[in-house]
Amino acid sequence: TFKSRRGLPQKRRIRDVQKVVAVSSAKGGVGKSTIAVNLALALARRGIRTGILDTDIFGPSIPTLLNLHGEPRLDSNNCLIPLTNYGLKSMSMGYLLPQASSSPPSDTELTTSSPPPMDTTPISWRGLMVTKAMQQLLHSVSWGPLDILILDLPPGTGDVQLTIGQEIILDGAVIVSTPQDIALRDAVRGFGMFQKMDVPVLGMVQNMAFFACPNCGHETKIFSHSHSHVHDAEGGVVAQCQRLGIEFLGDIPLDARVCEDADRGMPTVVAEEGDQNSVRRQAFISIA
Ligand code: ADP
Numbered sequence: 555t556f557k558s559r560r561g562l563p564q565k566r567r568i569r570d571v572q573k574v575v576a577v578s579s580a581k582g583g584v585g586k587s588t589i590a591v592n593l594a595l596a597l598a599r600r601g602i603r604t605g606i607l608d609t610d611i612f613g614p615s616i617p618t619l620l621n622l623h624g625e626p627r628l629d630s631n632n633c634l635i636p637l638t639n640y641g642l643k644s645m646s647m648g649y650l651l652p653q654a655s656s657s658p659p660s661d662t663e664l665t666t667s668s669p670p671p672m673d674t675t676p677i678s679w680r681g682l683m684v685t686k687a688m689q690q691l692l693h694s695v696s697w698g699p700l701d702i703l704i705l706d707l708p709p710g711t712g713d714v715q716l717t718i719g720q721e722i723i724l725d726g727a728v729i730v731s732t733p734q735d736i737a738l739r740d741a742v743r744g745f746g747m748f749q750k751m752d753v754p755v756l757g758m759v760q761n762m763a764f765f766a767c768p769n770c771g772h773e774t775k776i777f778s779h780s781h782s783h784v785h786d787a788e789g790g791v792v793a794q795c796q797r798l799g800i801e802f803l804g805d806i807p808l809d810a811r812v813c814e815d816a817d818r819g820m821p822t823v824v825a826e827e828g829d830q831n832s833v834r835r836q837a838f839i840s841i842a
Contacts, residue, residue, distance in 0.1 A: 565723050568692065571605070571700045573725040575756065576718070578748075580740030582709040585761040586730045587615040588816050589806060589838070590706040591642075593728075595823040596842035598641045603701045605636060605643035609718060610708040611687055614648030621819025625649060633696035640824045645695045647687065685717055692721050711740075711747040719751035726756040728803065733763045733775075733790030741791075745798055757801030759841055760791035762808040766833065776808060804841040809834050 568574060577590035591606060598604040608616035617623055620642065626634045626649050634650075636643040697703065705724070708714050718724070727748045731741040741758065748755050764773045795802040806812070812834055815825040823839065826832040 565720065566693070567723050568695075568697065568703060570697050571703045573702045574705060574722060575702060576705040576707050576724050576727045576753070577730060578707040578715070578727055578744055579709050579730040580711060580744040581731075581736070582613075584709075584730055584732050585806065586709065587619060587706050588812065588821070589730050589759055589761060589841075590704050591616060591619045591816075592821045592823045592838040593842045594642055594704040595640055595821055596839045597702060597704075599823065599827075599839075600842075603699060604704065605645070605697050605700045605702075606704045606706060607691060607695070608644070608646035608648065608706045609688065609691060609714070610706060611647045611684055611714070612708070614646045616644050616646040616706060617648035618819060619816055619821055620644055622649070629696045631696065633694045634690075635696055640820075643697060643700070645691060647691065681713070684714065688714065688717055689721065692718065711743050715747060716751070719747075719753065724748075724751070724753040726754050728756050729758045730761055731758055731791050731794070732761055738791065738794050741794065742798065745800070755798075755800050757803040758791050758795050759803045759806065761806045763790055763805050765808045768810070773807075804837060806837050806841075807834060 577586055577593070579586040587608075587610070594604050594606040606616060606620075608614045620637075620639045622637045622639050622644060624637055626637055626645065629635055634645060636645045637649060638644070705718070707718065729741050729744050729748075731738055745755055762776060764775050766773055792802050811826075812822050815822045822832070822834050826835040829835065
């Protein structure tokens with residue numbers, strides 16, 4: 555295991571942060587960031603001091619989701635001061651790169667607002683720069699006292715995820731999956747990765763398993779092949795959880811409102827705050 559290997563950097567706690575929970579998915583586009591930000595907001599709404607760290611260097615989505623685009627300032631220790639909206643503190647590579655860019659940041663780009671140059675960096679340097687940028691995000695943010703920090707991991711089970719697991723102590727991981735066979739198979743790999751890193755898997759969230767028709771309210775299952783109801787333990791994420799012996803944390807319906815809320819930078823947990831009957835909002839709240 556990673557624990558017993560020698561020569562690896564010592565895992566550290568993030569300063570002032572009680573618990574760090576990673577939200578992960580083995581595949582892109584399954585709704586990981588949407589769920590991570592809504593869960594973080596649900597916790598913040600309960601008075602829990604919460605932050606969210608977007609560790610997706612190449613495709614940061616937290617700035618859009620939280621409608622935050624300013625450039626973070628540095629405190630007297632040269633640590634980045636998080637940007638806050640809806641009572642949730644956040645940090646993302648998206649705040650540090652003024653333009654959408656697929657190139658990893660250099661040291662200077664982390665603190666200046668000049669547009670990133672065209673990427674002519676040799677491949678062998680890119681890995682180093684990504685590691686450097688990641689270390690700054692993990693260790694040089696002045697969160698202040700937080701009860702929980704949600705980590706929005708990049709999709710997949712690659713080097714970046716391993717680096718994070720080696721750099722900091724993760725108190726738990728939540729895996730997001732759709733009920734699609736392929737996504738589920740990949741989710742098992744994600745589970746294996748956290749096991750290797752000695753990170754407890756808190757459970758799995760199933761996204762987009764059913765579509766709630768806005769007109770008639772009928773629920774249609776989208777991906778599943780069987781005709782059992784989504785809450786039955788016969789298919790999808792529920793069955794996978796049983797096989798792996800982890801908790802099924804709940805379902806988020808496929809709903810255009812969830813997407814619209816995300817796109818306009820006011821996630822569902824905030825957008826539908828006053829609506830006690832919102833199934834969408836309630837789904838996030840109960841998982842959090
Ligand atoms: P990931 O982080 O896994 O790449 P995102 O959270 O960026 O995925 O979601 C991908 C797209 O799907 C976004 O446009 C988002 O608004 C949309 N989306 C996510 N979950 C839902 C849902 N439950 N209902 C409708 N749209 C969703």
